[in-house]
Amino acid sequence: MTDLHGGNVVSRLIRSLLVTVIAAAVLVPVSSAPAAAATTVCVLSCDTRDPSLARQESFPVPDQGINGRRLELHVSDADDMAWASIDEGSTGDSVWLDRSWDGGATWEPLLGKASIPSTWTGTRTLMYNITDPQHHRRGWVRACGDASAVACTNWAYPTVCDALCDGTDPAQAAGDDQPVPATTLYGRTIRLHVDQKNSMAWGTVEGGGAGDEIWLDRSWDGGTSRPDGSSLGRTSTPSGATSTHTTMYATRDPRGLLYGGTVRACGRESAHQEGSCTAWVRPVATRAGAAADALMYSYDTYEGWWKSSWWNSAATLTAVIDFARTTGTHDYDWTIARTFEQNRGTFAAGARSSDAIEGDFISRAVDDAGWWAVAWLDAYDYTGDPRYLNEAVTITQYVNQYWDNGTCGGGVWWDRERTYKNAVTNGLYLWLTTSLHQRIPADTVWLQRATTAATWYRSSGLINSSGLVNDGLTSSCANNGSTVWSYNQGLAIGGFTELWRVTGDSSLLTVARTLADAAISSPQLTRGGVLTESCDIGSATCDDNQKQFKGIFMRHFADLARTTGSATYRQYIQKQSDTLWTQDRTSLNALGERWACTSPNQTDWRTQASALGALTAATSVTR
Secondary structure, three states: OOOOOOOOOOOOOOOHHHOOOOOOOOOOOOOOOOOOOOOOOEOOOEOOEOHHHOOOOEOOOOOEEEOOEEEEEEEEOOOOEEEEEEEOOOOOOEEEEEEEOOOOOOOEEEEEEEEOOOOOOOEEOOEEEOOEHHHOEOOEEEEEEEOOOEEEOOOEOOOOEOOOEOOEOHHHOOOOEOOOOOEEEOOEEEEEEEEOOOOEEEEEEEOOOOOOEEEEEEEOOOOOOOOOOOOEEEEEOOOOOOOEEOOEEEOOEHHHOEOOOEEEEEEEOOOOOOEEEOOOEOOOOOHHHHHHHHHHOOEEOOOOEEOOOHHHHHHHHHHHHHHHHHHOOOOOOHHHHHHHHHHOOEEOOOOOOOOOEEOOOOOOEHHHHHHHHHHHHHHHHHHOOHHHHHHHHHHHHHHHOOEOOOOOOOOEEOEOOOOOEEHHHHHHHHHHHHHHHHHOOOOOHHHHHHHHHHHHHHHOOOEOOOOOEOOEEOOOOOEOOOOOOHHHHHHHHHHHHHHHHHHOOHHHHHHHHHHHHHHHHOOOOEEOOEEOOHHHOOOOOOOOOHHHHHHHHHHHHHHHHHHHOOHHHHHHHHHHHHHHHHHOEOOOOOEOOOOOOOOOOOOOHHHHHHHHHHHHHHHHHHO
């Protein structure tokens, strides 16, 4: 999207594409009712942030005069926040923001109201968020003031822009897809058209006559509500014609951090009041992009995580970063810092996990901490920000404390109570120690730990005679024969592949390939060519942890595929992408646990993150 930001007060660029002039607002209409008192909104920051901290300053609507005073609306798109100012005024003149969540019908009034103090000639409000992705609502804002009369600027941001803006002629569409069936009403055909590349939509009504109407509905919460999106582009069929169309409307609002917008086409026949609508649709620019947009619907901007699952959130952030790095999509980059800043501290048991979080993403569950170290290493590789590398070192130092040669000759304990040595914790440790060595100049300590971990893993018994990784070891240090989970297989593939890169020891790559070959050939992990957990079979159901295992496997399996150039591995990855996309996807791009879509199939943000991992893997091996 073209950068339309103003850089400072001198530039004062008018964001004409993003403004619809509602009226020349001189006096606030007395017939309009303000909404209920505002509640605090948190996105990148929370309401009432000091404007001196704004990363940008632009002026999206013209100034408004009030009895010789100048009223201005200021916006920092980088912060998704706005503030208001009044200048050339007198003591007691006041200024505030109004914020509307329903297209200007009602609003939260007097946000940050401030009065000019004695001896001053101007003042400003604090900053307030423009949109609320957490509650899937898009806001409009305006600056208002009182200087012996009340006046407001125009509302800003009625128009949504992504690659194209609301109101664009369908003649400019990059394609015309009709992803859901048309609906009919009194002989008229109502169709939804989508420009998938640009995530734009328009509607048509056909086979009718003068006065027939067509419009779009747009929703940011999957069709549950549409406070600023009903009757978009409402158009009547002109005299002498039998059809007409709306203009195009965007389904993504990157400026407002809203991505998974849904649309439907609705219409009515001129002689009847009732209308008919198509099904709701989320456009699909790319497979992985559509999965990522739908995943971001569940991100909690207030708390900075995918709510209710601690380690899963770390794995999900990793999936989002991998997607961004693979595709060059930067829309979700803000989630990295937001997640880090909101979760680095301490939390009582029950707030983030059943365990207390003791700071630096650490708890008694050693493997949970390890997943966060993986996420921050991925964040460091993507952003270059050293605080993420430092965090990964801190966490992995904690994990290293639970390496114990006294039991089973080595290996990391799963928990602080030292009750179990298992595959997931040791797979994480192997990958993390190797990865830290690769990123820390002149390191020898982490390399020594990595080679020791690999040697122990190979001899520990975790890998069975079929080349599959069982869940862990018994108290007598033997393979416990427990479930073969895909993520344990994937972590081992990834760890041995990474260490091969460092050492050049061909036996390590042989182990990785043996594990990969076993995974794609054994019915314990692959059925009908599709990656399958034991809890995907028959009437079984996967728990919240197991829902995410397959995406983790795909991440590391794709790494091996890229490393070896194996056509077999690439074909397997493409098979997963094709299957889950064609068999396991709804019209809103929700992706379930069972990629072959057998029943019962569960769908939530964890299954979405897992599927995103598979779709990103397919993208990475076909570039």
